[in-house]
Amino acid sequence: MNITPDSIILWEWEFLHINATIAFTWGVMALLVGGSWLITRHLTSVAEIPRWQNLLEVIVTGMRNQIREVSHQEPGLYLPFVGTLFLFIVSANLLTIVPGFIAPTGSLSTTTALAISVFVAVPLFGIAHEGLGSYLKHYIQPTPLMLPFNIIGELSRTIALAVRLYGNIMSGSIIIGILLSLTPFFFPVVMQLLGLITGTIQAYIFAILSMVYIASATAAQQTKSDKTRQT
Amino acid sequence: MDSLSLIAMVSIITAGLTMAIGSIGPAFGEARAVAQALNAIAQQPDEAGTITRTLFVGLAMIESTAIYCFVMAMILIFANPFWDYAITAAGS
Numbered sequence: 001m002n003i004t005p006d007s008i009i010l011w012e013w014e015f016l017h018i019n020a021t022i023a024f025t026w027g028v029m030a031l032l033v034g035g036s037w038l039i040t041r042h043l044t045s046v047a048e049i050p051r052w053q054n055l056l057e058v059i060v061t062g063m064r065n066q067i068r069e070v071s072h073q074e075p076g077l078y079l080p081f082v083g084t085l086f087l088f089i090v091s092a093n094l095l096t097i098v099p100g101f102i103a104p105t106g107s108l109s110t111t112t113a114l115a116i117s118v119f120v121a122v123p124l125f126g127i128a129h130e131g132l133g134s135y136l137k138h139y140i141q142p143t144p145l146m147l148p149f150n151i152i153g154e155l156s157r158t159i160a161l162a163v164r165l166y167g168n169i170m171s172g173s174i175i176i177g178i179l180l181s182l183t184p185f186f187f188p189v190v191m192q193l194l195g196l197i198t199g200t201i202q203a204y205i206f207a208i209l210s211m212v213y214i215a216s217a218t219a220a221q222q223t224k225s226d227k228t229r230q231t
Numbered sequence: 232m233d234s235l236s237l238i239a240m241v242s243i244i245t246a247g248l249t250m251a252i253g254s255i256g257p258a259f260g261e262a263r264a265v266a267q268a269l270n271a272i273a274q275q276p277d278e279a280g281t282i283t284r285t286l287f288v289g290l291a292m293i294e295s296t297a298i299y300c301f302v303m304a305m306i307l308i309f310a311n312p313f314w315d316y317a318i319t320a321a322g323s
Contacts, residue, residue: 003309069284160295167298174305205291208284 003170005102006109025104028092059087063207070208071215078214081121085114086207093169093199097192103199106169108162115162118210119154126217135217161209168202169195235317242311246304253300260293 008020039052049057063083067075092105104110126135139150172195179188268286272279 003305066284069281163302164291164295164298167295167302170305171298171301201287202291205288208288209291212288 003174004107004109005104006107008102020102021104021107021110024092024102025110027101028088028095028104031095032087032091066208067211070211071218073215073218078125078211082207082211082214085118085210086203089114089165089203089206090200093203094196096173096195096199103169103173105165105199106173108166111162111166114165114206115158118161118213119158121210122154122213122217125214129218138217157213161206165202165206168198172198235321238311238313238317242307242314246307249300249304249307253303254297257293257297261290264289264293 005020005024009017010020010023011018036056039050039056042050043053044050060079060083063086064075064079067073067078067082071078089105092103092110095101096103123135126138129135139147141150172191176188176191176195179191264286268282271282275282
């Protein structure tokens with residue numbers, strides 16, 4: 001049994017190995033980009049908007065509202081990053097209902113890449129928001145003694161972000177694989193449904209947590225007392 | 232008993248123990264969190280949206296400890312580095 005789609009090699013040529021993770025990641029990306037391009041070709045603002053434009057507007061408006069509620073800031077700057085994370089993870093998780101599709105989020109490399117991009121984005125947003133010196137001052141709050149713990153917290157929450165998503169998606173596919181050999185047909189279908197719920201919630205949580213981390217780096221100075229560094 | 236079966240035995244027993252002990256704590260934690268959230272929703276139904284969102288984020292935090300245990304158990308059973316090392320050492 002494979003615990004990661006990295007070990008499924010679809011195509012190889014000399015040093016070039018295309019495994020299932022890479023292939024399905026590009027598939028999801030192509031679907032998202034192509035779908036958005038197709039829908040946004042004919043944007044209108046008349047009273048009766050097309051069905052698919054309505055769908056996109058609902059999604060984008062929902063994401064903007066969530067970001068505004070979580071960060072108490074205007075979502076415009078954060079929507080591209082957090083929204084892309086959410087859309088990629090949720091479509092990768094939900095496409096598992098397509099037979100033959102293996103969720104690329106079930107591989108530790110994909111989730112680590114996503115977590116590292118959050119790890120890089122947090123200081124970037126923080127520095128862009130309040131300047132380098134003021135951002136670095138966060139690390140010696142409340143006392144300089146906390147410097148190593150703040151750095152460890154920064155690293156460990158990145159690892160936690162990666163392993164949480166990976167573990168949830170991987171556990172779903174492993175449980176389905178085990179159940180298929182024990183009680184075929186009915187219980188695997190139920191677990192697959194549970195996997196869809198878990199996948200949606202995990203995508204939501206990944207986006208919300210990265211938004212919380214970015215918000216804690218860009219928060220205004222007067223609220224620095226309630227910035228608990230979550231791991 | 233040779234080292235190969237010893238490694239296999241210890242890995243399997245430890246994987247079972249990891250899941251058993253590692254799921255107790257998160258189970259209690261999630262039960263408390265959900266019970267408190269239900270209380271809060273029953274008292275303030277208007278705030279159900281905020282409470283539910285915070286509940287989900289908190290549940291994911293609590294659940295990740297159980298997920299770490301699960302990942303460790305899976306590594307012990309399916310991708311055990313000591314087992315691989317012993318297999319290659321026995322083969323050569």
